[in-house]
Amino acid sequence: MLSIKNLHALAGEKQVLHGLDLEVGAGEVHAIMGPNGSGKSTLAQVLAGREGYTVTGGSVTYKGKDLLSLSPEERAREGVFLAFQYPVEIPGVNNVYLLKAGLNAIRKHRGESEMDAFEFLTLVREKMKLMQMDESFLNRGVNEGFSGGEKKRNEILQMAVLEPSLALLDETDSGLDIDALRVVANGVNSLRSPDRAIVLVTHYQRLLDYIEPDHVHVLSGGKIIKSGDKSLALELEKRGYDWVKQEAAA
Amino acid sequence: MASNPQTDPTLEALVAQKYRHGFVTDIESDTVPPGLDEDVIRLISRKKGEPQFMLDWRLRAYRHWLTMKEPHWAHLRIQPIDYQSISYYSAPKPKTDAPKSLEEVDPKLLETYDKLGIPLHERARLAGVAVDAVFDSVSVATTFKERLNKAGVIFCSFSEAVQKHPELIEKYLGSVVPHTDNYFAALNSAVFTDGSFVFVPKGVRCPMELSTYFRINAAKTGQFERTLIVAEENSHVSYLEGCTAPMRDENQLHAAVVELVALEGAQIKYSTVQNWYPGDENGVGGIYNFVTKRGECRGANSKISWTQVETGSAITWKYPSCILTGDNSVGEFYSVAVANNYQQADTGTKMIHIGKNTRSTIVSKGISAGHGQNAYRGLVKVLPSAINARNFTQCDSLLMGDKCGAHTFPYMEVRTPTASVEHEATTSKIGDDQLFYCLSRGISEEDAVNMIVNGFCKAVFKELPMEFAVEAQNLLAVSLEGSVG
Numbered sequence A: 001m002l003s004i005k006n007l008h009a010l011a012g013e014k015q016v017l018h019g020l021d022l023e024v025g026a027g028e029v030h031a032i033m034g035p036n037g038s039g040k041s042t043l044a045q046v047l048a049g050r051e052g053y054t055v056t057g058g059s060v061t062y063k064g065k066d067l068l069s070l071s072p073e074e075r076a077r078e079g080v081f082l083a084f085q086y087p088v089e090i091p092g093v094n095n096v097y098l099l100k101a102g103l104n105a106i107r108k109h110r111g112e113s114e115m116d117a118f119e120f121l122t123l124v125r126e127k128m129k130l131m132q133m134d135e136s137f138l139n140r141g142v143n144e145g146f147s148g149g150e151k152k153r154n155e156i157l158q159m160a161v162l163e164p165s166l167a168l169l170d171e172t173d174s175g176l177d178i179d180a181l182r183v184v185a186n187g188v189n190s191l192r193s194p195d196r197a198i199v200l201v202t203h204y205q206r207l208l209d210y211i212e213p214d215h216v217h218v219l220s221g222g223k224i225i226k227s228g229d230k231s232l233a234l235e236l237e238k239r240g241y242d243w244v245k246q247e248a249a250a
Numbered sequence B: 001m002a003s004n005p006q007t008d009p010t011l012e013a014l015v016a017q018k019y020r021h022g023f024v025t026d027i028e029s030d031t032v033p034p035g036l037d038e039d040v041i042r043l044i045s046r047k048k049g050e051p052q053f054m055l056d057w058r059l060r061a062y063r064h065w066l067t068m069k070e071p072h073w074a075h076l077r078i079q080p081i082d083y084q085s086i087s088y089y090s091a092p093k094p095k096t097d098a099p100k101s102l103e104e105v106d107p108k109l110l111e112t113y114d115k116l117g118i119p120l121h122e123r124a125r126l127a128g129v130a131v132d133a134v135f136d137s138v139s140v141a142t143t144f145k146e147r148l149n150k151a152g153v154i155f156c157s158f159s160e161a162v163q164k165h166p167e168l169i170e171k172y173l174g175s176v177v178p179h180t181d182n183y184f185a186a187l188n189s190a191v192f193t194d195g196s197f198v199f200v201p202k203g204v205r206c207p208m209e210l211s212t213y214f215r216i217n218a219a220k221t222g223q224f225e226r227t228l229i230v231a232e233e234n235s236h237v238s239y240l241e242g243c244t245a246p247m248r249d250e251n252q253l254h255a256a257v258v259e260l261v262a263l264e265g266a267q268i269k270y271s272t273v274q275n276w277y278p279g280d281e282n283g284v285g286g287i288y289n290f291v292t293k294r295g296e297c298r299g300a301n302s303k304i305s306w307t308q309v310e311t312g313s314a315i316t317w318k319y320p321s322c323i324l325t326g327d328n329s330v331g332e333f334y335s336v337a338v339a340n341n342y343q344q345a346d347t348g349t350k351m352i353h354i355g356k357n358t359r360s361t362i363v364s365k366g367i368s369a370g371h372g373q374n375a376y377r378g379l380v381k382v383l384p385s386a387i388n389a390r391n392f393t394q395c396d397s398l399l400m401g402d403k404c405g406a407h408t409f410p411y412m413e414v415r416t417p418t419a420s421v422e423h424e425a426t427t428s429k430i431g432d433d434q435l436f437y438c439l440s441r442g443i444s445e446e447d448a449v450n451m452i453v454n455g456f457c458k459a460v461f462k463e464l465p466m467e468f469a470v471e472a473q474n475l476l477a478v479s480l481e482g483s484v485g
């Protein structure tokens, strides 16, 4: 599904990714862990196509296409979804209006008919129930005045509605209370399917208790320096990152 | 920011433009040659068959105008206007060069209508297709007039009102905007040729929105338009001015005057969508729009509310204002002003608190894009008599790109300790992160910009009558097309 080869990229002026390789197959869940500032969010932004993040080398192939040649909105329409580490507020723009516009743009791209307001509301209500979100969020501005945890939940609501093929979740677990963590994990798990892939960026094992990853990677200094199965996450939790870095340097 | 006006060739072209259509050689007997003096004013008044009081009033205004100086504004780049090159009277005549059907209309104009979502049956009228070809509007207008008659509402052209209701005109004309008020108001008072008149009698709630669109005998009123709306005790009226379709006009200078009078318990809601030709993307062409709009809440418990969406004109200068004379009266001003390309907008409001417990609300949203310059200028004046007066002002600017500008000039003059005056102002750039957030959900850049801008303007749009609000959103989208990216 996703094949990243020797990726080099700048965040602003700063070289952050230094030759990153990652292979993600359909149906797989990958967890990316790593110290603060190691480049995890940069990777996510590069994959989503954000301006200000410049690829200086390497390639990214998604579903057989050159992902880097697509505009951000084309990537979204092709099924790439990024749940932001810091979701932005857009005052005055209705939360579900934005979601409906996104969904219909994606459906149009796929050659499907646009959803009318009624069908759409039925769908959103169902997904909001899954995310245990109050109906009042239907009428609020995009993330406007949402608490930290509510913003994260809203990201997963969007994901549940847009049903992407490749979901990139950047620290969606940060800032969630214990119950919310379970709800969000539930939302993510409900999306798991043989034709979808999920890449989770996280600092904590507790998310992985709920969403079991097939692969765990350590990103440090702009590269994947170690990969393993879910037991790697447990080991990192116990021992931290220093031993991995030393191993990689040796 | 603004470049040096002396070196800007586009402005010279802009000024030169006004002469392009010049004066047709086969001058019809009903067209006065360019120039302004007392004889021209007498001629206008005679042609219109006006009573003596009107002529006297015009002449007083003219004589006063001669003593006045053209105003200057720090934030407007403007070339001098040659008042002697304007023709001040031209009798309404059938347009012989009007297109006979939509097929003859400029396809580019039709494309814009399409984007604005203007209904098919209206497009012909807007494009200036000869009226007898448009059947719909005639019958609609007739039923409209019948309903108003039944309610006792007078809604007619200013000329008709001068003929049929001279006592009302004499009583109210100039009672809110005196002929001495300002340079452009004085000029308008001397030479205006037509406009609209509305009178809503005591206790009557006007049965429908009044729109300039439906004004019976709506001859082209041109550059000096005059509107007078009088709402008697406990009456209600909502008036819509303008239309979202792009208006081209060969007159470069527009100096209109609008006066509103609300007697005790009356409510007037005045909504404007202004979309005159702003000039092209290089700042060439475009209309200078200098308007004096003022309402007086003359009676206790009355209310006047101005809502405006200003996207057109090369230069816009207007400050719809409220004089809150009656106790407990309420003034409101909601505004969205767009300055794109080389447009300059200098708008705002004045709220003059005179009566006790008077309240005013100001919500101004300025959007600047391209090289556009947007200025908000507001005055809140609370006189000693205005015990417990309250004002709330919110003034937000949105910048798109880095060549445009926003300026805010709030003036407060509070002369009673019991008043409360609150002011909030923000300036934000259309956020890259907001834009990217929308893109990453599959939304196109154009739609994303529209969404963010409309969100920014929401507080104003919700004050507009329903259909107007939808049109205004589309209009904003068209006005800002291609201004990001």
Ligand SMILES: Nc1ncnc2c1ncn2[C@@H]1O[C@H](COP(=O)(O)OP(=O)(O)OP(=O)(O)O)[C@@H](O)[C@H]1O
Pocket: A011, A012, A013, A014, A016, A034, A035, A036, A037, A038, A039, A040, A041, A042, A043, A052, A085
């Ligand atoms: N636009 C930018 N301009 C300059 N430096 C940047 C920019 N964006 C990120 N950086 C820097 O690049 C490095 C990697 O940032 P990134 O956000 O990818 O880290 P991260 O792994 O997601 O960290 P965290 O775990 O704290 O979220 C950091 O040192 C950060 O300061």
Ligand SMILES: [Mg+2]
Pocket: A040, A041, A042, A085, A170, A171
């Ligand atoms: Mg991060």
